Amino acid sequence: MSFDLSLIAVSLPKILQGLGLTLNLLAVSTLFGLILAVGILLMRLSRRAWLIWPAKAYIYFFRGTPLLVQLFVIYHGLPQFGFIRQSVLWPLLREPYWCSVIALSLNTAAYVSEILRGGVLGVDKGLIEAGKALGLSKFQRTSRITAPLAVRLALPAYSNEIVSMLKSTALASTVTLMEMTGVARTIVADTFAPYEIFIAATIIYLVLVWIIQTGFTLVETYANRHVRKT
Amino acid sequence: MADIIVLEKMNKFYGTYHALKDVDLTIAKGEKVVVCGPSGSGKSTMIRCINRLEEHDSGRIVVGGQELTDDEKKIDLVRREVGMVFQSFNLFPHMTVLENLTLAPRLVRKMATGEAEAIAMKYLTRVRIPDQANKYPSQLSGGQQQRVAIARALCMNPEVMLFDEPTSALDPEMISEVLDVMTDLAREGMTMVCVTHEMGFARSVADRIVFMDQGEIVEVSTPAEFFAAPKSERARTFLGQILAH
Amino acid sequence: MKFMTGLLSAAIVGLAVAMPAQAETLRVGMECTYAPFNYRTPEGEMAGYDVDVAKGIAERIGVDLDYVCQEWDGMIPSLLANKFDLIVASMSITEERKQKIDFSIPYRVSVGRILGSKEAGLKLFDEAGKPIPDAFNGLRFGVERASTYAKWVEAKLPGAEISLYDGAQPMLLDLQNGRIDIAITNPMKAYLDFLSKENGAGFEFVSPPIDEAEYFGPGVGVGLRKGNDELLVKIDKALDEMIKDGSLEKYSLKYFPFSIHPSNWKGVGQ
Numbered sequence: 152m153s154f155d156l157s158l159i160a161v162s163l164p165k166i167l168q169g170l171g172l173t174l175n176l177l178a179v180s181t182l183f184g185l186i187l188a189v190g191i192l193l194m195r196l197s198r199r200a201w202l203i204w205p206a207k208a209y210i211y212f213f214r215g216t217p218l219l220v221q222l223f224v225i226y227h228g229l230p231q232f233g234f235i236r237q238s239v240l241w242p243l244l245r246e247p248y249w250c251s252v253i254a255l256s257l258n259t260a261a262y263v264s265e266i267l268r269g270g271v272l273g274v275d276k277g278l279i280e281a282g283k284a285l286g287l288s289k290f291q292r293t294s295r296i297t298a299p300l301a302v303r304l305a306l307p308a309y310s311n312e313i314v315s316m317l318k319s320t321a322l323a324s325t326v327t328l329m330e331m332t333g334v335a336r337t338i339v340a341d342t343f344a345p346y347e348i349f350i351a352a353t354i355i356y357l358v359l360v361w362i363i364q365t366g367f368t369l370v371e372t373y374a375n376r377h378v379r380k381t
Numbered sequence: 382m383a384d385i386i387v388l389e390k391m392n393k394f395y396g397t398y399h400a401l402k403d404v405d406l407t408i409a410k411g412e413k414v415v416v417c418g419p420s421g422s423g424k425s426t427m428i429r430c431i432n433r434l435e436e437h438d439s440g441r442i443v444v445g446g447q448e449l450t451d452d453e454k455k456i457d458l459v460r461r462e463v464g465m466v467f468q469s470f471n472l473f474p475h476m477t478v479l480e481n482l483t484l485a486p487r488l489v490r491k492m493a494t495g496e497a498e499a500i501a502m503k504y505l506t507r508v509r510i511p512d513q514a515n516k517y518p519s520q521l522s523g524g525q526q527q528r529v530a531i532a533r534a535l536c537m538n539p540e541v542m543l544f545d546e547p548t549s550a551l552d553p554e555m556i557s558e559v560l561d562v563m564t565d566l567a568r569e570g571m572t573m574v575c576v577t578h579e580m581g582f583a584r585s586v587a588d589r590i591v592f593m594d595q596g597e598i599v600e601v602s603t604p605a606e607f608f609a610a611p612k613s614e615r616a617r618t619f620l621g622q623i624l625a626h
Numbered sequence: 627m628k629f630m631t632g633l634l635s636a637a638i639v640g641l642a643v644a645m646p647a648q649a650e651t652l653r654v655g656m657e658c659t660y661a662p663f664n665y666r667t668p669e670g671e672m673a674g675y676d677v678d679v680a681k682g683i684a685e686r687i688g689v690d691l692d693y694v695c696q697e698w699d700g701m702i703p704s705l706l707a708n709k710f711d712l713i714v715a716s717m718s719i720t721e722e723r724k725q726k727i728d729f730s731i732p733y734r735v736s737v738g739r740i741l742g743s744k745e746a747g748l749k750l751f752d753e754a755g756k757p758i759p760d761a762f763n764g765l766r767f768g769v770e771r772a773s774t775y776a777k778w779v780e781a782k783l784p785g786a787e788i789s790l791y792d793g794a795q796p797m798l799l800d801l802q803n804g805r806i807d808i809a810i811t812n813p814m815k816a817y818l819d820f821l822s823k824e825n826g827a828g829f830e831f832v833s834p835p836i837d838e839a840e841y842f843g844p845g846v847g848v849g850l851r852k853g854n855d856e857l858l859v860k861i862d863k864a865l866d867e868m869i870k871d872g873s874l875e876k877y878s879l880k881y882f883p884f885s886i887h888p889s890n891w892k893g894v895g896q
C-alpha cells in the first residue's frame with residue numbers, strides 16, 4: 152500500500168467544493184432544530200400531560216433511533232405512499248436537500264430540547280423566587296432569568312451538539328448530496344485511494360470542529376464574565 | 382393604625398404534613414415583627430405564604446387589603462408591594478448590581494432606565510455600597526451581596542419588607558453590616574416581618590416577637606416580656622438554647 | 627528399479643496413445659449462482675447465457691465440458707492454479723485482467739441504456755443514435771457514482787443535472803419515486819430488477835444501447851491461461867461463427883427481450 156501525500160493536496164480543494172453545502176446543511180438544520188427544540192421544551196416543561204406525553208415520545212423516538220435510519224425513512228420510506236407524492240409537501244420531500252434538512256432538524260431538536268431542559272433544571276430555584284417576590288410576571292421571569300441562565304448552563308453541551316451535527320451532515324451523502332463527504336466518496340470511487348482522500352476530508356472536518364469549538368469557547372467566556380475566576 | 386397583613390386561621394400542608402396550624406397574626410403598618418422558633422417550626426413557610434411563594438390550604442391571608450387567592454393579577458399586585466430578602470441572597474448572577482436593582486422597577490413599574498438607575502443609586506448609597514454598582518454579585522462579599530438584595534427590594538418602594546434569616550448564611554464579621562442596614566430601615570418606619578435568631582436585633586428593633594413551634598404560633602410578646610419572662614415552656618427552652626451560644 | 631521405470635514408461639506411452647481415441651474434456655469455471663448467466667435450474671441442470679455459450683464453443687471445437695463452480699474472488703487464481711481451463715463467467719475484459727490471463731473476443735457487450743417514464747415521451751437521441759444535449763435540459767439524471775456510465779455522461783452531456791448513487795437499486799427507487807427523471811445503467815440488470823417487475827411497469831428504455839467501447843470496455847469474454855494460443859484461436863473462431871449464424875442472438879433472446887451479444891466484432895484485442 153503506497154501512500155500518496157500529493158493526492159491529499161490535490162483532493163483538498165476538490166473536497167472543499169462541498170464545504171458550502173456542508174455548512175448550509177449545518178446552519179439551516181441547526182436553526183430549524185433550535186426553533187423546534189424550544190417548542191418541544193415548552194411542551195415538556197408544561198404541566199399538562201397531553202403536551203408532555205407527545206414531547207417525551209418525540210424525544211424518545213428521535214434519540215432512540217439512528218439518524219441514518221431516520222433519513223432513510225424520510226427519503227426512501229415516505230415516497231412509498233402515493234398520497235405523499237400527491238401532497239403539497241412533495242416538492243420539498245422530493246429534494247434530497249430538504250429530506251436531509253428535515254432529518255437533521257428533527258433529530259437535533261430532540262437532543263437540543265433535552266440539553267436546554269438540563270439548563271432550565273439547573274437554574275437555582277431561589278432566583279425564580281426572587282423574581283416572583285419582585286413582582287415579575289411569568290414571562291418576564293422566563294425571559295430575564297430562566298432563559299439566559301439556562302442558555303449559559305447549556306452552552307457546553309450545545310457546542311458538542313453542533314460538532315455532532317457537523318459530522319452528521321456527512322450522512323446527506325447517502326442521499327446523493329455532494330457535500331464534503333459526498334465529494335470525497337466520489338473521488339474515492341474514481342481513484343481507489345480511500346486513505347488519502349478521506350484523510351483530506353478528515354483534515355477539513357477537524358479544522359471546522361476547531362473553529363466551532365473556539366467560537367463557543369469565546370461565547371462561553373463572554374457569557375460567563377459574571378462568574379468569579381478562582 | 383391600618384392592618385397591612387392579616388392571617389386568619391391559616392393552614393398549610395406539604396402533602397400530609399401539617400406545616401402551619403391555624404395561624405392567626407395581624408401586623409399593622411409600620412410595625413416591626415420578629416419571628417423566631419426552632420428549625421422546622423414553620424417560620425419560612427409562614428412568611429413565604431404572605432407573598433404567595435407558598436400557597437396556603439385554608440384560612441385567609443389579606444395583604445394591603447388584597448386577599449390572596451388563585452387570582453394571578455392580585456398576586457402580582459401584592460408582590461410588588463411586598464419586598465423580600467432571602468437567606469441565600471438570590472441575586473441574579475448574570476446581571477450587574479445596578480441591573481439587579483433596576484430590573485423590577487423597569488419591567489414592573491415601567492420606569493425609564495435613567496429614573497430606575499437614579500433610584501438604584503439612592504438605595505445603594507443607603508446600604509453603603511454605591512461604588513459596587515457595576516460589579517457582578519460574584520465579585521462581592523456575602524455581606525455586600527445581602528445589602529444589594531435589600532436595596533433591590535427597596536427599589537420597588539414596597540409597603541412591607543419580609544426577611545427570612547437574612548444573616549444566617551453570613552460569616553460572623555459581616556452580620557453587623559447587614560443588621561445595621563436593617564436597623565436604619567426600621568428607624569425610617571418600614572413595616573418589617575423578620576425571621577431571625579439575632580436576639581440583639583430583636584430586642585432593639587422589634588415591636589413584637591412571634592414565637593413559633595411545630596407549625597403553631599405559641600406566643601406573641603413584646604421583646605421586654607419575651608426575654609424577661611417567656612410565657613411558654615417551649616419558648617423558655619428555645620431561648621435557653623439560643624442565648625447559650 | 628530399471629524394471630519399474632520401464633513399466634511406468636510403458637504405461638505413460640499407453641495412456642498417451644489411448645487419449646485421442648476419446649474427446650478431450652475442457653473444465654469451465656463459473657459461479658453457478660449468477661442467473662440468468664450461469665446458474666443451476668431447480669432440477670440441477672446448468673443453464674444460462676454463459677452456459678449456452680460454453681456449450682456452443684464445445685460443440686464447435688469438439689470437446690466435452692466439465693463445470694467447476696467457483697466463487698468470484700478466486701476465479702482468476704483458480705484458473706492459474708489449473709483447477710479449470712476456461713472462465714466463462716460473465717467476466718469483463720479489462721486491461722488489468724489481461725495482464726494475468728488471455729481473453730477471447732467478446733461474446734457479450736457492455737452497454738448502458740437510459741431509462742425513463744413511458745408517459746414523458748422522451749426523445750433524447752437522434753436517428754443516428756447520438757444524444758441530443760438540449761433534450762436533456764431540465765431532466766434530473768441518475769448515475770452510479772464513478773461508474774463507466776458516469777464517465778460517459780460527463781463526457782457527452784456536460785450540462786446534465788446529475789444525481790450520484792451508490793448503486794442501481796436506490797437509483798431505480800428514486801426513478802420510480804420521481805426524484806429523478808432518467809437513469810443510466812446496465813440494461814440487463816435494469817430489465818431483470820426493474821422493468822420486468824411491477825415497480826418498473828411505467829418505465830422503458832429511452833435510449834438505444836450505448837456501447838462505446840472507449841467508455842464501457844469491449845465486453846465479456848472467455849478467459850484462459852496465457853500460452854494457449856492454439857485453443858484461443860479455436861474459441862475465437864467458434865464465437866465468430868456463433869455471432870454470424872445467429873446462435874448468440876438466439877441465446878440472448880432466451881433471457882432478455884433484446885440482444886446482448888456483439889453484432890459485429892472487429893477482431894481480438896479491439
Ligand SMILES: Nc1ncnc2c1ncn2[C@@H]1O[C@H](COP(=O)(O)OP(=O)(O)O)[C@@H](O)[C@H]1O
Binds near residue numbers: 418419423426
Ligand atoms: N417544599 C416542602 N415540601 C415538604 N415539606 C416542606 C417543604 N418546605 C418545608 N417543609 C417542611 O415544613 C416544615 C416547616 O419548614 P420551614 O417553614 O422551612 O421551617 P423553618 O423556616 O421554621 O425552619 C419543616 O418540617 C419542613 O421540613
Ligand SMILES: [Mg+2]
Binds near residue numbers: 424426546
Ligand atoms: Mg426557614
